[in-house]
Amino acid sequence: MDTHDTEPVIEIVNLTKRFGRTEALRGINLSVGAGELVALLGPNGAGKSTLIKILDGVYQPDSGSISSRLGERSIGVVHQDLGLVPTMTVAENLFLGFRGRLRHPRAEADATAAALRRVGLQDVSPHALVSALSLGQQAMVAVARTLHRGAQVVVVDEVTAGLHPHEVRWLVDQLRHAASNGATVVMVTHKLREVIDVATRFVVIVDGLVSLDKPAGQVSYDHLVEVLSSGRSLSTEAGTPASSTSDSGEVRCTLTGVWAGAAGPIDLTVRAGMVTALTGPLGSGLHEIAYVVAGLLKPTRGTVDVARGIRRTCVPAHRETEGVFAEETVAFNLTAGAWRHWLGPGGFLRVRRQRRDAQAMAELLSVKTPSLDTKVSTLSGGNQQKTLLGRALVDPPDLLVLCEPTRGVDVATRREIYAQVRRVAAEGTAVLVASTDFEDIAALADRTGVLDNAGTIMRWVERNDLKQLLAEFV
Amino acid sequence: MTAHDTDRVSPERTVESGSGAPGNAGGSDRLVSRESVASIATSLAFVAVFVIFVFWLGGDFYEPKVRMFDISRSAPQLILTIAVVVCLCAQQFDLSVAAVATGGAFITIGLYLDAGLPMGLAIAITVVTGLLAGLINGLLVTKLGVNAFIATLGTTGLFAGLTVVYSDGHVIGPTATTRPLPSWFSGPGSLGDFQNKAPLWLGLLITAALVVALLSSFDQRFVSRTLPAGTRFGILGGVGILLVLGIYWTGLLDAMDYMAVIVFVVALLVWLVLTYTAVGQSVYAVGGSERAATFAGIRTGRVALGTFMFSGALAAVAGVLIAATQGSAAPSVADPLLLPAYAGAFLSTVILSRGRFHIWGAVIGSIALVYITSGLIVGGVHYTWTQVINGLVLIVTVSLSTYLHRRQARH
16 A cells, blocks of 8 residues: 555645744645555644645645645545534535535435445445434544545544544544545544554654655654654653552542443542543543542432542543633633632732742743733643643642543643643642543553443553553554 | 653744744733734724814813713713623623613612602612512523523513503602602702712722723733833833823813712722632633633632622612612613613723723723714714614624634634
C-alpha cells in the first residue's frame, strides 16, 4: 500500500500564514498521493488547525499555493463535531443541502448505500437514524458524506477524541479501507498510538514547519515520539506512582452500590494521597460516576459517603460545553466557583488577592496567554484545559475529580498536567481520574477500576499490573 | 516531571491564534483594544447626537433642569432597565417586569387607601409581592423548565389581569371621600415631586461614587496594566476630580431630585453586588454557560431563581415610584416602559463593554435614549413617535452588537 511515489493528488508549496505577530505557518511543503492514509501529527499550537482551516477555505494563506490535479473542490474536511444531524437518517444527512431538485428517496438511498460501501460501512442502513449509530460509525458516515460530495481527499480532524480504544482501532481500519478504495485520507490526531500501525505515511508539524515526512516503513514509534515532543526528555514517560502504599490514605469518599448514567452498581473508595482511576468505554457511565463523587450528580440508587466538610472540585469531561466560560477572561475562568476563597468583609470579594492567586496559578501551570484579561476562547485547547485544572486547584481541594484530563491536548501539555496531578496527590489530595485514554491511566493511576460496556467494574488493577491492561487496550 | 521541567516548557511555544505573542507582554501593551474602540465609537455617536440637538434646538436643549427632569420622570423606566439587565446577565428574560410594576403601583395605592395600612408598610408589602411574583417566574423557569420567554409572557397576563380585575379598569387614587396620600410620598414637596430637590452634599456624594465606579470599571477593562500603578491612579484620580467638578459646574446637581437619587443609588448597589461579590460573579457565570457553571460547583437553579426574584422586587419598586410621581395607579400604566427598558439593556452591550450586559451601559444608554426621544419631540416630532424611536434603537443596537460580536469572533 506504499503509494507515496505515485503522482500527487494535492501539492502544498511553501504555505505561510501569520496572525499579528504570531507565525502560524512558516512554509509548509507537502504532497499527498492517491490511496494514502496520512497521519498528520503535531503538538497544540504547531499550526495543524491553521493548515486545516486553509485547506477548508476558512482562511486565505499569506503566500504559497495548494494545487490539486482533481480541481478546486477536491478537499473535504470532517471536523470533530462531524456536522451530522442526529435526528435525521443517514441518507437524509448525505443529501442535506442538495439544491435545485425534488427529493427522490429511493435513488438517494441507493446512492447512500454505494457511498457507504466505499468506506466499508456495508452493514449500516441508509435509513438508520444517525443518533442510533455508534460514534465511530457516525464519523465514517461523515467521511462517506464528504466523499459523496465529490471530495477526493478527506481531512479527518481529531474525530477519535473521546472514543473507546476499540472503536478508535475500528475507525482507523475503516479509514485505511476507504484509502485502499482510492480515496486519500489525512488523519489529524494527537495520539500517535492510534495510527502507528495503520497509517501509510507520517507527517509531523512543529512550529509551523513540516519537521518529519516519511512513509510508514521508514520511521519508528520512538523516533516519532521524540520529534513530537520537540526533543524534550522522555525519561518521565513511565511516571512514578503518587504514593507507594495503596491503602494507607484516609478515606475521602465511598460509593456503595451506586447507579448513575449507564453505570452501576459501583463500589468505590477514594483515598487521600493517591490517584484512583476509572476507565472503560465511553458509554459505560464512568464520567457519571466521577460526577457523583464530585457531588455534581445525584445517583439514581445507592449511597455516597463523603468525609465531612471537604472541598471537592471537578475538571469536567467536555471542555467546550461543560468547562470554560468561553466569553469570559482567563482570570474569571481560573476563579469561577471558588469565590468563597476570597470572601472579604461585607460579602465583597478581595479582588486584588483573587487576581494575584489567578496569576500565580497561571504561572504554576504555565498557561500561555497574552494576559489574564484575554478571552479564554482565544487560547489553544491545551491552555484552556490547563485553565480548567487551575480552577480546580486555585482553592486547594481535598478531593479532585478529573474527567478526560488530557482530551485534545498535545504531548508536552499532557506531561505538564500529569506532573501537576501527581504533585497534588503527593501533597495529600484525594484524586479520582475517569478517562477513556489509556495514557492518562498509565501516567496517573495508583489503582484502576475497569468498567465494561454494561457499566460494572470488571476488576481493579493495581499499578504494578497495568501492563496487562495495556495489552487489552492496544 | 519536576516543576523545573514545567517552567522550561513555557518560552518555546506560541499561542496559535489571537493577536498576542506568548508571555504577558503581548496584546495588553496596547492602551485600548479593538473592541473598546467599537464601544467608545458608539458612545461618541450618542455624544454627537447630543451636540447635533444642541445646534438644532439651540442652547435651550442643554438646560440642566430639563435634562435632570428627563432622568427624574424616567426613573421607573431606569429601574426596570436595571431589573431587566440583571436577568439578561444570567441569560434569562423577564417580560413580566412592566406588569409587576403596574401591579406594584396598584398594591401600594390600594393597601394605603382601601386597606388603610400605613404607607411604609404598604411599600414593604409591595416589594415582597414583587419578590413573590419573581419567585413564580423563577420556579416556572428553573423547576418546571418552561422557556423564560413564555413563562414571563404568561405571568404578564396573570399580573396585568389581576390589576384590571382589582381596579375594574379604572384609575385608583385619592378622592374626596378617601384620605389623601402622605405628603412625603406624593404631591408637592414629596418624594415624587421634581421641585423637591435633594441637598447638594447628597448629589456630590452620589456623583463621586458614580465617578469612582465608572473609572474603576474603565481601569479594569481598558487601561493597560503595564503602566505603573502610581501613574495609573494619578491619571484616573485627576480625571475623576475633574469629572466631579465638571458635573457640578453643569448645574445638574442643583436640579437633582429624589427620584434621580433613587435611580443612581440602586444602580450603584447593583453594580457593586454584580462586580464584587460571589453572588454577582455567579450571575455572570450562569449567563456565560449554565453547564460550565454547574460543573464549577455553582447552584445554577438558585442563581436563576434569585435573578427573577430580584427583578420582580425591583419592578415592584418601579411601581412604587410610579405611584409616587402620579399619585395614583392606572391600568397598564407601566406597559409602555417595557420596550425602552429592553432597548436600554441591549444598549449596554455596545456601550462601555465587551459585548455583554452591563449596569452602567444600561443606565447611560437609557438616559441617552430618553434624551434622544425628548430632543426629537422638542424639535417638532410628535410625541406619538416615541415608541417607534425606542423600537428602532432596540433593533439597531441588537444588530450592531451581534455584528460587532461576529466580526470579533472572526479575528
